[in-house]
Amino acid sequence: MQKRLPKLLFLVFILLALGLLALAGWQFLPDKLNIGWARDQDLQISFFDIGQGDAALIKSPSGHNILIDGGPGSKILECLPKELSWYDQTIDLMILTHPHSDHVDGLIPVLKRYDVKQILSTGVVHSSPTYLAWLDIVREQNIPLVIVDREQIINLGNDCLLQLIYPLTNLSGREVNNLNNSSIVARLTYKDTSFLFMGDAEIEVEQELIQKGVYLESNVLKTGHHGSDTSSSEEFLNLVKPEYAIVSSGKDNSFGHPSLRVIKRLERIGVKILRTDELGTVRMRSDGKNIIINDK
Ligand SMILES: [Zn+2]
Structure with a gap:
């Protein structure tokens, strides 16, 4: 017993x-x-409150993580853990729209911290230390890098498509006068909902897209160049017909972004403006029909 x-x-x-x-x-x-x-099963997009810069994370309905730009400094490392669970440390696709530091800086610590599977960039020439450092790490880690030089569609599964609509020429190894106008522009669609990511593309790019007859209409527009008046022309906005416009800019930034003229232009056509400097990180969720803002 x-x-x-x-x-x-x-x-x-x-x-x-x-x-x-x-x-x-x-x-x-x-x-x-x-x-x-x-x-x-929903598509989720987080436009980060990253300061004066751009960074957005797309979580596709089939579970892919796509990071478009990393913002300035390393604040992105505070932002990403809020969207990704501790066991989800993979960035399936990293997109560098163009090599200015307010877009590329944060991608360096992301490469060090996360498992990045593939990269899209334009390969345009720029000699800033951060861009060169980013290129070095990409090479060191042997991550496949694809140059965007024509219209391409990436099928993310579950009726979710990422359409690359700019640039339409190969800029790899080339110097350009205005790096903003070398930005990768992408249109993301999930069933009936659509999102247009402009990078820092300016009016010249908008004009080129209009002239080429690229389909631009989208529910959400991530305004080009942080809401500066170099971008978001009236003609362009009339074609995009956005319901929401994201403005990703830092509080009291020295550039005066966003431009009051662009804000007024958006308001005039009834667009709801969502500013990361006022709202913090803006989260959108789409079930393919409706877009819900900041529901968590
Ligand atoms: Zn920028």
Whole structure:
């Protein structure tokens, strides 16, 4: 009897532990699973409050993580963990729209911290130390880098497509007068909803896209060049017909972004303006039909 007692106690302990686990699972797991599954099927985009710069994370309905630009400094490392769970440390696709430091800086610590699978850039020439450092790390880590030089469509699965619509020529190894106008421009669609990411592209690029007859209409416009009046011409806005415009700029920045003229232009056509300097990180969720803003 004395010998059997510890065994019995052990058994009771195990049963108690299993019971507690089951109870915890019963209470928390179904809820968590339900919310989790429902939400994972939505497209999610976070436009980060990154200061004076640009950084946006797309989580596709099939679970791909796409990072467009990394903003200045390393603030991105504070932003990403809020969107990605601790076991999700993969960036399936990193896009560098153009090599200015307010877009490339943060991509360096991301390469060091996260598992980046593939990169899109234009390969345009720029000799800033951060861009060269970024290129060095990409080479060191042997990450496949694809040059965007024509219209291409990336199928993200579940009816979610990322369409690369600019540049339409190969800028690899070339110097350009205005790096803003070398920006990769992308249009993301998920069923009936669409999002246009302009990088820092200016009116010249808008004109080129209009002249080439590129389909631009989108529910959401990430305004070009932080809402500066170098971008978002009236003609362009009339074609994009956005419901929402994201302005990614830093509070009291020295550039005076966004331009009051652009803000007024957007307001005149009834666009709802979402500014990261006023709202912090702006989160959008699409079920393919409706776009929900900041619901978490
Ligand atoms: Zn910029």
